[in-house]
């Protein structure tokens with residue numbers, strides 16, 4: 001399969017950068033912040049937007065599976081011996097079942113789907129610097145609550161050509177939520193990313209990889225592709241802040257995974273995090289190790305050869321074309337044609353945040369919803385427990401995998 005040229009991805013970003021709001025972030029009011037759900041909390045189901053989003057789902061197509069037991073937002077408990085797992089659930093967390101449209105590998109050999117979850121955080125810019133130096137783009141699966149805290153960082157990620165996917169609003173285990181809560185978790189995260197960047201996300205990763213056929217169908221109907229990660233390619237960086245693993249052990253485990261490359265039939269997707277200083281500390285060395293072994297790091301859209309990495313990619317392209325037309329008929333526009341022919345690099349893009357920023361682009365029926373977003377500087381919260389949940393949940397996955405041997 002021919003990979004998408006990196007310029008295609010960059011072009012999308014360049015188009016987006018022109019149409020994006022570039023909100024005057026420093027001027028965001030408390031009132032604007034308040035339009036979003038509480039950070040790290042399940043959204044209110046009585047909110048009119050949630051009711052609207054729920055009404056748009058064809059519930060006859062959503063499997064009627066029982067909710068998993070869990071202390072929300074923790075990862076759900078897997079039934080002992082898997083006896084309580086419904087056969088038609090295809091519950092990845094507890095039985096490792098993968099649906100045909102789940103994305104867990106890159107099809108092409110040596111392709112490395114590079115993903116970082118749970119951010120943005122105050123450490124994300126340090127990772128961005130490393131990725132920029134390595135001329136690499138990755139997919140960031142962002143948590144809506146963190147986007148509210150670090151909107152400028154999200155803009156920087158987009159500006160530098162990275163791909164943005166969703167990781168829900170509050171990072172709860174999805175299989176333990178009601179149908180309506182699942183919709184609210186995905187859509188509020190989608191909304192805050194859209195409000196900041198003008199991009200409507202198309203890829204998501206369920207927290208803890210906790211997905212079954214009920215969750216998958218809801219996500220599908222919301223326009224999402226579900227991304228997990230390749231077995232054995234979880235970096236386990238999430239255990240470092242808990243001190244249950246050392247940096248050295250993370251590197252040793254990754255080295256072992258790299259040794260399996262010759263046996264692989266395709267590429268891989270790794271799991272890393274940009275939430276904590278410790279996880280970002282190991283990200284650079286892991287990137288160097290993988291590249292040294294011949295892996296080609298890339299974001300998930302390139303990994304699966306998708307030229308339209310967002311739900312509104314086509315719309316953004318059309319707007320870009322429309323914006324170009326008037327200039328094309330003017331003779332005076334001739335000198336301006338030269339820059340347009342240049343390859344688009346992240347450095348060549350229009351800055352996203354301008355001093356006098358425009359309003360959010362009205363790209364679809366969300367016109368009435370669009371407000372600019374919350375300001376930065378909201379106290380970081382909930383993140384420590386988030387990784388603790390990850391640790392618990394992924395430990396359950398590991399035990400589950402062992403039991404299945």
Ligand SMILES: [Zn+2]
Pocket residue numbers: 117118167171207208390
């Ligand atoms: Zn996560």
